[in-house]
Amino acid sequence: MAALALVGYIAYLSITVSREFEARRWDLPAQIYATPLELYSGRHLGQAELTSELRRLGYRDDTGVAGSRAPAPGHYRRLPSALELTTRKFDYAGETQASEQVKIAFSGGAISAVDGSTGHALPLLRLDPLHIGSIFPARGEDRLILEPDEIPPLLIETLKAVEDRRFDEHHGVDLRAMLRAAFVDLTHGEIRQGGSTLTQQLVRSYFLSNKRSWERKLREALMAVALELRYPKQELMTAYINEVYLAQDGIRAIHGFGLASQFYFGKPLEELDVNELALLVAEVRGPSYYNPRAHPQRALDRRNLVLDEMAQQGLIDRQTASAAEARGLGLLPADGRVASYYAAFLDLVRRQLYFEYPPDTLERKGLTVLTTLDPAVQSAAEAGLKDELAELDAERGRPNVELEGAVIVTNPQSAEVLAVVGSRKSRFDGFNRALDAKRPVGSLIKPVVYLAALQSKRYTLASLIDDSPISVPLHDGTEWRPDNFSGQAHGPVPLVRALAESFNMATVRLGLDVGIDSVARLLVKLGLKREPPHYPSLLLGAVNLTPYQIAQIYNTLANGGFRAPLRAVRAIVDSDGKTLQRYPLTIAEAADPADVYAVNQALVQVMERGTGRTARKLIPASLTAAGKTGTSNDLRDSWFAGFTNDRLIVTWVGNDANRATGLTGAAGASKVWAEVLNRIDAQPYNVPPPSGIDRAWIDYLSGLVTDPDCPNAVELPVPTGQEPPTARSCGSTKTVIVPALRSWFRRAMQ
Amino acid sequence: MAATFALRVLPLCLCLALGACALAPPHRGPAAASGRDSAFGGPSDGDAEPGSVTGENSASQALLVRSRAEQAAGQYEQAEASVERALRIAPNDAALWLALGEVKLAAGDTEQAGLMARKALTLAGRDEGLRAKAEHLIASARR
Numbered sequence: 001m002a003a004l005a006l007v008g009y010i011a012y013l014s015i016t017v018s019r020e021f022e023a024r025r026w027d028l029p030a031q032i033y034a035t036p037l038e039l040y041s042g043r044h045l046g047q048a049e050l051t052s053e054l055r056r057l058g059y060r061d062d063t064g065v066a067g068s069r070a071p072a073p074g075h076y077r078r079l080p081s082a083l084e085l086t087t088r089k090f091d092y093a094g095e096t097q098a099s100e101q102v103k104i105a106f107s108g109g110a111i112s113a114v115d116g117s118t119g120h121a122l123p124l125l126r127l128d129p130l131h132i133g134s135i136f137p138a139r140g141e142d143r144l145i146l147e148p149d150e151i152p153p154l155l156i157e158t159l160k161a162v163e164d165r166r167f168d169e170h171h172g173v174d175l176r177a178m179l180r181a182a183f184v185d186l187t188h189g190e191i192r193q194g195g196s197t198l199t200q201q202l203v204r205s206y207f208l209s210n211k212r213s214w215e216r217k218l219r220e221a222l223m224a225v226a227l228e229l230r231y232p233k234q235e236l237m238t239a240y241i242n243e244v245y246l247a248q249d250g251i252r253a254i255h256g257f258g259l260a261s262q263f264y265f266g267k268p269l270e271e272l273d274v275n276e277l278a279l280l281v282a283e284v285r286g287p288s289y290y291n292p293r294a295h296p297q298r299a300l301d302r303r304n305l306v307l308d309e310m311a312q313q314g315l316i317d318r319q320t321a322s323a324a325e326a327r328g329l330g331l332l333p334a335d336g337r338v339a340s341y342y343a344a345f346l347d348l349v350r351r352q353l354y355f356e357y358p359p360d361t362l363e364r365k366g367l368t369v370l371t372t373l374d375p376a377v378q379s380a381a382e383a384g385l386k387d388e389l390a391e392l393d394a395e396r397g398r399p400n401v402e403l404e405g406a407v408i409v410t411n412p413q414s415a416e417v418l419a420v421v422g423s424r425k426s427r428f429d430g431f432n433r434a435l436d437a438k439r440p441v442g443s444l445i446k447p448v449v450y451l452a453a454l455q456s457k458r459y460t461l462a463s464l465i466d467d468s469p470i471s472v473p474l475h476d477g478t479e480w481r482p483d484n485f486s487g488q489a490h491g492p493v494p495l496v497r498a499l500a501e502s503f504n505m506a507t508v509r510l511g512l513d514v515g516i517d518s519v520a521r522l523l524v525k526l527g528l529k530r531e532p533p534h535y536p537s538l539l540l541g542a543v544n545l546t547p548y549q550i551a552q553i554y555n556t557l558a559n560g561g562f563r564a565p566l567r568a569v570r571a572i573v574d575s576d577g578k579t580l581q582r583y584p585l586t587i588a589e590a591a592d593p594a595d596v597y598a599v600n601q602a603l604v605q606v607m608e609r610g611t612g613r614t615a616r617k618l619i620p621a622s623l624t625a626a627g628k629t630g631t632s633n634d635l636r637d638s639w640f641a642g643f644t645n646d647r648l649i650v651t652w653v654g655n656d657a658n659r660a661t662g663l664t665g666a667a668g669a670s671k672v673w674a675e676v677l678n679r680i681d682a683q684p685y686n687v688p689p690p691s692g693i694d695r696a697w698i699d700y701l702s703g704l705v706t707d708p709d710c711p712n713a714v715e716l717p718v719p720t721g722q723e724p725p726t727a728r729s730c731g732s733t734k735t736v737i738v739p740a741l742r743s744w745f746r747r748a749m750q
Numbered sequence: 751m752a753a754t755f756a757l758r759v760l761p762l763c764l765c766l767a768l769g770a771c772a773l774a775p776p777h778r779g780p781a782a783a784s785g786r787d788s789a790f791g792g793p794s795d796g797d798a799e800p801g802s803v804t805g806e807n808s809a810s811q812a813l814l815v816r817s818r819a820e821q822a823a824g825q826y827e828q829a830e831a832s833v834e835r836a837l838r839i840a841p842n843d844a845a846l847w848l849a850l851g852e853v854k855l856a857a858g859d860t861e862q863a864g865l866m867a868r869k870a871l872t873l874a875g876r877d878e879g880l881r882a883k884a885e886h887l888i889a890s891a892r893r
Contacts, residue, residue: 038809038839041808042807042809043809043839095828123809123811123812124809124812411841413841414838414841560869560873562865562869571831579827582830584827585834586862587866587869645842688873688875690871
């Protein structure tokens with residue numbers, strides 16, 4: 001009877017552990033990658049910047065290292081005004097890119113040539129994309145599965161040498177080792193070699209428990225034996241290498257040598273040096289106790305012990321061991337490339353994916369997710385926000401109102417999201433302000449009002465609108481009397497000026513004339529999901545939106561009136577390398593390109609003459625940009641949204657508890673914007689006018705046609721066929737006669 | 751009738767007679783550097799390709815050539831991906847938008863084909879050849 005029970009129990013254990021084994025084997029989290037760096041002649045990327053990107057990818061700098069032999073993938077060498085590089089092989093959306101040896105030449109801060117190994121020019125070279133994270137199950141384990149052929153034999157031999165000498169011979173349990181360990185325990189109080197086999201350790205890792213009871217040890221032993229009966233040694237070793245807990249990163253538990261290699265060294269396992277490999281093996285015994293960042297000396301000592309053992313067992317020669325022992329730990333800096341570094345962007349990726357894919361698929365099917373993140377832009381955005389907020393703190397000297405912020409960067413033409421910053425603290429995995437902080441947008445709404453006005457065909461940028469006190473009766477019987485920020489009224493002003501200088505009274509007057517409904521509807525056409533309530537205060541931005549929603553709206557303006565949903569994911573590839581799904585660029589026409597072009601020119605004037613002046617002065621003179629400031633009531637929210645040809649940046653600065661910061665859009669967010677823009681490569685805003693547009697020189701103050709030589713003359717787009725206003729002189733006869741004649745001439749011809 | 755006409759034309763003739771006019775079109779000044787504030791920064795009339803540098807062109811041209819080959823082979827998704835990749839390099843190149851529209855048409859997505867052609871038109875400036883092709887694509891997409 002007891003024998004039967006025992007057999008039954010052993011059978012039960014066997015089934016339980018096998019089930020775990022199988023489940024873990026297929027438990028492959030989705031791995032997420034940034035957009036790959038593309039190198040081509042003409043790209044504004046200097047040697048220092050490229051080197052920085054290569055380091056981010058974990059490439060090794062061989063500059064000055066002797067050896068003429070072709071370097072292995074993942075290495076580069078700096079030369080005067082050039083760089084030699086051996087790229088890594090990789091698959092990108094079903095396309096395999098082989099490893100290439102290339103030479104990049106630089107000139108004037110840009111790439112001047114990209115030459116392949118035979119000396120021929122390559123028009124384009126794409127590097128392997130940066131691994132930025134994974135979607136792992138709620139229990140918090142993350143791993144990068146390695147196939148047997150991706151596991152360096154030296155790792156296998158070292159693990160055996162250090163952890164389980166008789167791995168190849170035993171059947172799950174090594175009694176000699178257990179006895180010796182017990183003996184050593186008793187006599188020395190310290191274990192040099194644990195008594196558990198790798199198989200036992202594998203079993204232990206499946207069933208986490210702090211209890212180290214005899215009962216537990218027995219069960220583990222039985223399960224280990226069961227596993228060995230069912231599975232060959234090689235599979236058990238592979239499973240172990242992919243399963244063993246090696247490090248902790250916040251809430252993320254790093255399992256397996258593949259991910260640990262990326263986590264500690266930023267490189268694939270196969271590129272690790274002997275000393276680096278040895279460190280990872282050292283971690284097996286105690287990832288917290290031997291945490292190389294928290295306890296570097298302890299980790300170093302254990303690593304050298306491992307190296308010693310490797311030499312003793314003949315896995316490496318003495319010379320190699322000594323050289324390796326002399327080296328430092330060689331870790332990535334603590335805040336370099338860890339999952340939480342891209343937390344805000346990954347948040348967006350998850351939300352976009354969970355919409356279509358159940359968590360089970362994302363967490364377990366070994367998918368590859370190719371995203372639109374640009375690591376250089378992301379770093380620039382994070383640093384820009386952090387530095388500028390620190391400076392604002394210093395200037396204001398008011399620590400009781402803590403500033404926080406958010407930044408989103410897109411490529412407006414492709415509607416791809418390049419960077420998301422949810423907080424001024426990098427590595428912050430909490431409230432994502434970029435995606436979730438709903439705040440009153442203030443004057444950011446104005447371009448929409450003016451666009452609605454232009455669309456009505458009753459206004460041009462030169463049309464006059466009265467910036468004087470206005471009283472709006474509200475539904476509750478009260479009267480709304482909006483005031484200008486400066487408190488001043490300016491009388492009749494051209495639309496371009498009213499927008500550039502963000503006059504409230506003029507805007508409200510204009511918006512009421514055009515109709516609040518048109519403004520609300522236009523917001524939806526531009527990309528807002530739900531129409532806001534039609535209150536007059538909508539005209540001055542009394543609507544709460546997130547920076548992401550603003551980015552969607554401004555993205556449509558920035559690309560000339562074509563609405564395209566913002567994308568963070570480009571494609572999903574399955575574990576066999578086949579593209580499961582692509583997210584192609586799709587557009588819709590949201591507004592007449594001619595009208596959008598005109599509004600954008602007014603937004604350029606915001607920078608040249610209006611509330612964006614401060615920011616304009618902070619960026620290079622040649623970098624024409626369009627933008628808009630936004631400030632909410634009582635100066636609680638400071639906004640800026642601005643774009644060039646290929647970059648849209650939205651910034652928000654405020655206080656989490658919604659306290660007044662005292663910062664206008666110009667004083668706060670626009671400076672963050674300039675700070676970020678200065679750190680990235682951007683093409684100036686210089687889109688050609690679409691058809692149906694004439695140009696006219698207008699006097700900025702009066703809105704009348706004028707001569708280019710006159711002060712305050714601004715060249716503006718006016719739709720063909722719309723009557724230009726009467727001329728006004730600034731002294732020259734030409735100004736009066738010529739335009740007047742043209743009017744007469746045109747009328748005469750009708 | 752005649753009187754109104756005369757009233758309109760007479761001042762014109764007078765001016766011509768007086769020779770006090772120069773029927774010059776509004777002067778397009780250069781960019782801000784000269785002190786004049788032109789909102790039309792960058793290459794005038796859109797004659798030059800915005801953002802064009804030889805290198806960027808050859809990179810995006812190579813991708814364009816590739817996408818055409820992929821399109822011819824019926825690999826529409828790859829062809830699209832290649833053009834999108836080119837657009838990341840030269841986002842304001844009207845020819846690339848046109849090419850994307852052509853791939854969409856070949857793949858059967860007439861709505862996007864038409865929209866891409868319209869987008870190409872907004873960037874085409876004075877390139878008559880390109881404008882014609884874009885108009886043609888819009889027409890094809892409607893059928």
